[in-house]
Amino acid sequence: MFNVIKTKNKARRGELKTRKGLIQTPFFMPIATKGAVKTLSSRDIRDLDPEIILSNTYHLMLRPGEEELKGLGGLHKFMDWERPILTDSGGFQVFSLANIRKLSEDGVIFSSHIDGREYKMQPEDSIRIQGAIGSDIMMVLDECVELPADKKYLEQSIELTTRWADRCKKYFDKTFKKDKPLLFGIVQGGLDKELRLKSAKQLESVGFDGYAVGGLSVGESEQEMYDVLDYLPDSMPDDKPRYLMGVGYPHQMVEAVKSGIDMFDCVIPTREARHGRLYLWNKVFVESDRNILELEDNSKEFYRTINIRNESFKFDDKVINENSRFEELRTYTFAYLRHLFVTDEPLAQRLSTLNNLEFYLDLMRRVREDIK
Amino acid sequence: MFNVIKTKNKARRGELKTRKGLIQTPFFMPIATKGAVKTLSSRDIRDLDPEIILSNTYHLMLRPGEEELKGLGGLHKFMDWERPILTDSGGFQVFSLANIRKLSEDGVIFSSHIDGREYKMQPEDSIRIQGAIGSDIMMVLDECVELPADKKYLEQSIELTTRWADRCKKYFDKTFKKDKPLLFGIVQGGLDKELRLKSAKQLESVGFDGYAVGGLSVGESEQEMYDVLDYLPDSMPDDKPRYLMGVGYPHQMVEAVKSGIDMFDCVIPTREARHGRLYLWNKVFVESDRNILELEDNSKEFYRTINIRNESFKFDDKVINENSRFEELRTYTFAYLRHLFVTDEPLAQRLSTLNNLEFYLDLMRRVREDIK
Numbered sequence: 001m002f003n004v005i006k007t008k009n010k011a012r013r014g015e016l017k018t019r020k021g022l023i024q025t026p027f028f029m030p031i032a033t034k035g036a037v038k039t040l041s042s043r044d045i046r047d048l049d050p051e052i053i054l055s056n057t058y059h060l061m062l063r064p065g066e067e068e069l070k071g072l073g074g075l076h077k078f079m080d081w082e083r084p085i086l087t088d089s090g091g092f093q094v095f096s097l098a099n100i101r102k103l104s105e106d107g108v109i110f111s112s113h114i115d116g117r118e119y120k121m122q123p124e125d126s127i128r129i130q131g132a133i134g135s136d137i138m139m140v141l142d143e144c145v146e147l148p149a150d151k152k153y154l155e156q157s158i159e160l161t162t163r164w165a166d167r168c169k170k171y172f173d174k175t176f177k178k179d180k181p182l183l184f185g186i187v188q189g190g191l192d193k194e195l196r197l198k199s200a201k202q203l204e205s206v207g208f209d210g211y212a213v214g215g216l217s218v219g220e221s222e223q224e225m226y227d228v229l230d231y232l233p234d235s236m237p238d239d240k241p242r243y244l245m246g247v248g249y250p251h252q253m254v255e256a257v258k259s260g261i262d263m264f265d266c267v268i269p270t271r272e273a274r275h276g277r278l279y280l281w282n283k284v285f286v287e288s289d290r291n292i293l294e295l296e297d298n299s300k301e302f303y304r305t306i307n308i309r310n311e312s313f314k315f316d317d318k319v320i321n322e323n324s325r326f327e328e329l330r331t332y333t334f335a336y337l338r339h340l341f342v343t344d345e346p347l348a349q350r351l352s353t354l355n356n357l358e359f360y361l362d363l364m365r366r367v368r369e370d371i372k
Numbered sequence: 373m374f375n376v377i378k379t380k381n382k383a384r385r386g387e388l389k390t391r392k393g394l395i396q397t398p399f400f401m402p403i404a405t406k407g408a409v410k411t412l413s414s415r416d417i418r419d420l421d422p423e424i425i426l427s428n429t430y431h432l433m434l435r436p437g438e439e440e441l442k443g444l445g446g447l448h449k450f451m452d453w454e455r456p457i458l459t460d461s462g463g464f465q466v467f468s469l470a471n472i473r474k475l476s477e478d479g480v481i482f483s484s485h486i487d488g489r490e491y492k493m494q495p496e497d498s499i500r501i502q503g504a505i506g507s508d509i510m511m512v513l514d515e516c517v518e519l520p521a522d523k524k525y526l527e528q529s530i531e532l533t534t535r536w537a538d539r540c541k542k543y544f545d546k547t548f549k550k551d552k553p554l555l556f557g558i559v560q561g562g563l564d565k566e567l568r569l570k571s572a573k574q575l576e577s578v579g580f581d582g583y584a585v586g587g588l589s590v591g592e593s594e595q596e597m598y599d600v601l602d603y604l605p606d607s608m609p610d611d612k613p614r615y616l617m618g619v620g621y622p623h624q625m626v627e628a629v630k631s632g633i634d635m636f637d638c639v640i641p642t643r644e645a646r647h648g649r650l651y652l653w654n655k656v657f658v659e660s661d662r663n664i665l666e667l668e669d670n671s672k673e674f675y676r677t678i679n680i681r682n683e684s685f686k687f688d689d690k691v692i693n694e695n696s697r698f699e700e701l702r703t704y705t706f707a708y709l710r711h712l713f714v715t716d717e718p719l720a721q722r723l724s725t726l727n728n729l730e731f732y733l734d735l736m737r738r739v740r741e742d743i744k
Contacts, residue, residue, distance in 0.1 A: 343406045
């Protein structure tokens, strides 16, 4: 299922086998929240060439809806995308966007943030809905605890998350017999080492195709996150992919790869693009051809970010990225992109999204190269 | 400069020579209001393959500004577009968007709708700014009278418009010596035949490279517009292109071509696209291969419009346009496009814009074919 080809210290270069083909790790997943990466078509995504994309179960279960998606033949067909899709459980948005009506051993009852309609989400529901979506990598339902929380509560939450994970696994095994998707467990435990290790151990004994680190990048400091990454990946199974959910900035992903993480997703490149923040390679770094994993710890010297709305770009006639695979990014100037933002032209968001996702995906290609 | 190749009754198939090359008439111009066709890049526009695009002097003189555009090397370079650009005079938006501070024989003083900054627009200013933009077809500054207006006022307005046109022409002749753009006059006169004919005659005696019909599609009935088209193009010079400004729906453009009009621009295909209204060929018409100019007067049988947000498209798995040049329109279904609109995905507006502009441009290609 997962095969580590090469390592460099703790960093791993691997291949993950999915029912939609073999994909290369480490990788970053662009987020197609409601079945589209904001501003992009699936042809654009194909041009960007990611290994896999992520879509959100919570949003899709509300619209178009579980039954509707089944009727439409699943998300791959609906959005015209052939490569793998990973789906979250829906839990994260249930806990952050929806109104929780009841949280119990059984699961969650919540009402939609769109029209107030009530839904039930038990562990089995989440897997069933991910099945309707046609997910190739499914995530178990976990309780997403708001931090800070006291240790007692966190401990109970981990136990609940493990019981839910176990129910997901049982339902998954019963439901999918051949041409099976993969199912991942999610390690929780906040910033508490003892709880994190306990959660990892419990999930390992249930047994999953991969393991995720949840509950980071939710307000803790960068150093607190690095502290968890120092010990946690080491305590997760060697022969399974490790997924750091929702992280992060480019230098954080590099640090995480150096800690043994294989998979990433994050809204940063797309969300910040829509606000005019561009991620760009530092030319000096690119030209020196240095190994990105050999930079000093937490180094940001390989990239920079700019706010393209800044007055300083008004007459900047350099092209956005002369090495881009997109004609638009090779020919349009910073001055033009600034004009598009300042005048609220929708094209601005599309160009920035292409730029930032290309940067993130090129970064992961570079990281894969630099492990070899 | 302008060469009529073929006629079919009053309809004309021609070639217009611009400094950016020969373009085929009749044609439709997509509108790049502020230097971008909303949601599209110039690569997209090249894929759509229009003869020429239109951009708005008022918007560009506010942002990036006249001096800035000169510094940036003009609009062609700024937006990466090689083919001809037609610019309006700025007058229409000055009269509809800005706050007029003073209207006099000299010209207009107005304040920007964006930041209230005061600008002066005399006929010479308009031509000078269009020069800074790098326009290939320039329009004279005209007074845009709000209708209904009494005949006395309209008459004075026409006289003023002619004097302004004359000043534009003089400034133009003084300014552009070689590699010259074209300059068009604009016939005004509301719905009054006597005034329209008088305006046309006055402008002809000034002498322009082409003549536009202004002040239609501003609230009058369709029949009132057709009444003007019945006599007015006939009274405009035979050997110059005739441009019907701001019109219109597909069947109206067909009627206008049948009246001898050669050029069109309109916000309908792009604006309505952003609200989910799609223009589509009627398959029955396309398959019958009928001559579009031989349909019964004002026939709409060659096309239909749909509101893609409609519930009826929820499970419609037909592709948007199997004959489209855009992969996305050949592979995405109506159901998916509806989902994108319902969930406010920006991709929705882009796909609809591509669809509608492709329809409008294909219509003009078809019309050109059907004159031959």
